[in-house]
Amino acid sequence: MVDRTGPVPAPLMAAGDDTFRVPLRATPAMLRASIAGLRMPVFAPARRAADLVDLARFDPALVLDIRYATARNFLGFPVYPAARAFLQRPAARALSHARGLAARHGYGLLVYDAYRPWHVSALFRHAVPESLYDFVGDPAHGSRHNRGCAVDLTLWDLTTRQVVPMPSGFDEMTPRAHVGYVGGSARARGCRDLLATIMQASGFEPLAEEWWHFDFRDWRDYAVMDLSFDEIGRTLTP
């Protein structure tokens, strides 16, 4: 166990850009236009009211690298107006628990994405070829990210401040991202499996195709949402 008494330092971010990118089915402007007129389907009513929290405030020891607020994502252009991350409060508590478990192993959590508005999921689906549909939630059903109940993340080493190696990059839409992928280095597979163990012990379920994606176990209780980050910001309670 690594003893941490002072403030947690941030991980060192790689200087280059080795982000996985998909061949887009249209230009960014065309994609934005194609989803502008879409209406979110009417989904079954939720059992629990939304209670989103801002992860940066809820647990400042979580480190954020919100890729969809940058061009360092599979689309190659930003789709979020700000590098913010929100989760439903019980999911945020579970993530904080995971962060504590990771620290016992000498690691921090680096969050790539959390709540995602429905329109952004619709844009993802319009952007990628059908062969990659397994990697992007279907807007006809709503992604668990749209419910504020999914998180994409990795581990970073609290001592070296390096983001750990994983069998694939974040959002790399290839078999290397599968949780059962047997290739790559033993260290990378070990880090992937440790992340899964920590997240499952904290109340999250893994996704077979993506080592970085975890669903909070109570996701079914929450509604699919299309609130913008600004709208959420106005409704947050401490």
Ligand SMILES: C[C@@H](N)C(=O)N[C@H](C)C(=O)O
């Ligand atoms: C796009 C990727 N980061 C992701 O979150 N995929 C899952 C399947 C989703 O969109 O819900």
Ligand SMILES: [Zn+2]
């Ligand atoms: Zn995800």
